[in-house]
Amino acid sequence: MTLVAGVHESHGATFADRGGVRVAAEYGRPDRAARAVRNVVGVIEMGYGVVTVTGDDRVEFVDNAVSNRVPHEDGAGCYALLCDPQGRIETDLYIYNAGERLLLFTPPERAAPVADDWSEKTFIQDVEISVATSEFGVFGVHGAKATEKIASVLNGASTPEAHLQFVRGTMGDDGVTVIRGDGLAGEEGYEVICTADRAESVFDTLINNGLNAAPFGYRTWDALTLEAGTPLYHTELEGQIPNVLGLRNALDFEKGCYVGQEVVSRVENRGQPSRRLVGLRSESLPEAGATVRAAGESIGEVTRAAESPMLEEPIALALVAFDAPTDDLAIEVSKASDDASDSRTQSGDDGEIHDATRESLPFVDGSDRSARLPDYGED
Structure with a gap:
């Protein structure tokens, strides 16, 4: 559920359900908001589910479950898939190594099922898995001048340069983590993470401080990602085999097996989908x-x-x-x-x-791109 509903309403937002979560849908002129992103910069509150994984075996455990290699170094992330035994996508997720824990961002309705399923499979490994969706605010900053926007309000760190790398800093009095996104809207992009109690302050900073940014909702997000050729979980990914979607950035075929890896590898090696x-x-x-x-x-x-x-x-x-x-x-x-x-x-x-x-x-x-x-x- 949105953490800053009152602020969205003050900007004229209407709301919609997305994966069981209430999100800002639009602010009255979604096409104008899309052009603002293409030409300057915009800000959206992201409706992720969040899972945390802690314990000494956290990297090994998650790495054995997903389609891509989980980074060992603090400050790095990857995009990955969970596939069923037939090789079909159950969920996609972003995995970030935040030092003593891994942070996983999922479609909102998938966080609890993933946490429940994994908690039953830890066996003797030192792993603890929790749903932490309500603990974090996540805001996407996208646009031709997104880097300038982040640089104008981020203190204590430089903007991360590589996709899915992140830095820690402050915006005003608020501690934040800033991730360099992977271009889903076809523009430079970042995600700003804060604790839930600071969400309203951080959103206000992103909209009004430094280089101004236009708020936009999920109707605009869907149009931008469509223009960028980005397949999304609810419309393209769910239930598909990855190679049908040409989704190579989520796969590392040299890593060890995970559930569905054998099927995905066999389909990939067989030739065209x-x-x-x-x-x-x-x-x-x-x-x-x-x-x-x-x-x-x-x-x-x-x-x-x-x-x-x-x-x-x-x-x-x-x-x-x-x-x-x-x-x-x-x-x-x-x-x-x-x-x-x-x-x-x-x-x-x-x-x-x-x-x-x-x-x-x-x-x-x-x-x-x-x-x-x-x-x-x-x-």
Whole structure:
């Protein structure tokens, strides 16, 4: 649940549920907020679940469970996956080595299941696992001038340079940890972590002190990450095999086995995946699950779509057959959601068929490149 609801409301925010957590959805003009991020900088309160892992065996324990190698050095992080025995993604997570403990950021509804499951598997290892979501405030700072913004308010440390590295410092009287993000919005980005009781003060500093920043909500976040070609947990990742998404930044195939690693490795080594994640432009805004067609034949479905604030037209991510044709593409938009008329629109049995074109990802180039941009190992 948001820690600064009153401040969001003072800026005109409306709220929505995301993974069982109340978050700021928008501030009245989400497209304007998106352009503010692309041109300057914006701030969003992130709705993460947080898990802490302590004990002498903490790094070894987590490293054996996840898809990427957990860093041993304080101040470093990684992006990783938890996969089921069939190699499908159960959750994604960021793991940070904070000295005497590991901090794990998960989708909000996944923190408790991960902590409960791991607590039953510690055996004789010196590991203690706790859900700590309510103990921390986390704010994302994204934009073409995000580095300038952080530098203008961070004291006692320089901004971290490498993705997923972090430093400790202060903002005013508040102690904070600042993580260099991995470009999910396609712009320079940082996450600022503070204790829950200092969240309101830190949010105010990020909005009003130093270089001013625009507050933005999850509706804008979804549009920005879509423009950047970033697959997200709730729309693209959950239940998929990583190589279908080209999600190489979350995998270290040289490390020891974890649950699902054998399946993921076998699928990876077998060659190309059965499907791939692609970008589409459409004449009309489709819904998630809308059928993608090539020459009239179904080749896949839309995972997420939005009106692009920067391109000012509908864009979408879709999972389609890996070798599907790239010409004569169309998206079947349900009649209930279709309020556009066009001479090139055809009637289908279940909805309206609208022309679409495949586009290279990202849709929009910004000051950084998303680390999750699909990579299928092609030249």
